[in-house]
Amino acid sequence: MGTRAPESGDRRLHGDSPSLDEQPPVCGGEPRGSHMSRDGDGCLGNGGGVEESDGDGEGDDDDDGDHGEVTPASVDAGTAQKKRKRRNKKKSKKTKANLLAQQSSPPRVPLTTLFPCGSYPQGEVQSYQDTARISAAETRYNSRRHWEDETFLNNYRKAAEVHRQTRRWVQETARPGQSLQDIAQGIEDSVRALLDNAGLEPGDGLKSGMGFPTGLCLNHQVAHYTPNPGQKTVVLEQQDVLTVDFGVHVNGWILDSAFTMAFDPTYDNLLAAVKDATNTGVKTAGIDVRISDVSAAIQEVMESYEVEIRGKTYRVKPVRNLSGHNIKQYRIHGGKSIPFVKTRDQTKMEEGEVFAIETFGTTGRGYIVDDVGVYGYGLNHDAPLRVPVPLSSAKGLHKTIRENFGTLVFCRRYLERLGVDKYLAGMNCLVQQGVVEEYVPLMDVKGSYSAQFEHTFLLRQTHKEILSRGDDY
């Protein structure tokens, strides 16, 4: 989910929009990342979940460049052979367990079944560009900080694995002819099944669930579009560019990640530009790195791409008034923004921070404006818990929101599945009182195309952990 940058002057609409001719779609191509390797593998590494200390004081031996799997525990030379033997035994057990527990399609097998040991795969380990040197004592001290805590990491890694398994299914099954309603519902059903939490009882939605409304944007729609109940069915078409942006949270730790699908190879370079820009942003990020340097790197890569769409060539533009963001518990936008264009902001990234680096590229103006409709709502985290609201329906709604979403952003569909109805007057009242914030869809000019890629990562003490990294993006 993106964050909207503060208004910056230029608000001309529909100015020099590129006029794209309506032409029959060119067939062929396939969605990016539709061939992810299947490895719903349970107990990786030492198989025991939390690493047990064996008194050597060096529990944390990360292999740089290693990704997607839990790194086996560090082994000192003396016990190497013994450990290898033990691992082999575990492996055969593992294979058997695998046969029993594989993810279904659509995904419905809870992760606790696929990972009976309760420890989830580590994200990609990426070393800092500026290599840090830390003493063993400092390592031990830092490992007590919450972001080096196994429970915290495991919450985040579980959310990431739910995201990977869900999006794999989207990439394999989303096709022209399907409705956005069905795709959104499929994503949400999968996330809730894998978390083994329907989220229907008060309080359950705060334990785990959707991190924010599933975003499904087509073409000139850039961000924050989700199908609302009762609206006209939107059917995916062959020449569409679809961005899929959804979040998974476990105990309020929100994994925010997005990708783009197209069924026509025409858009390949648009998608490549944005994917490259996002990965560049992730690579540039680090402790004490200036956010403006990350933005500048993103912009340079994005603008180095061109895309030819039905005979017209466009330089891919970064969207100027959207940005990536840091994430706090139950709070998708933690207060720091990462624009996709160079700024003079001197703010730095800090150790322990979780960032969602997302970039949006477009063939339009590179400036988004509000579209009609509503994306979602979120309790304003600055608003006091008890506020006098004039409408009694607003009072009840306020309670429902606190119990089921807290400060997580939600959409009308999430509210209605709880059995809440006739809430619009109450909601408008809460919005007017400043208790709830309303989010609207954001678009570029009609006829343009946009793409988005996004990763969530953690700035750990000795390395970055790209939590949402998968084989697909």
Ligand SMILES: [Co+2]
């Ligand atoms: Co985001």
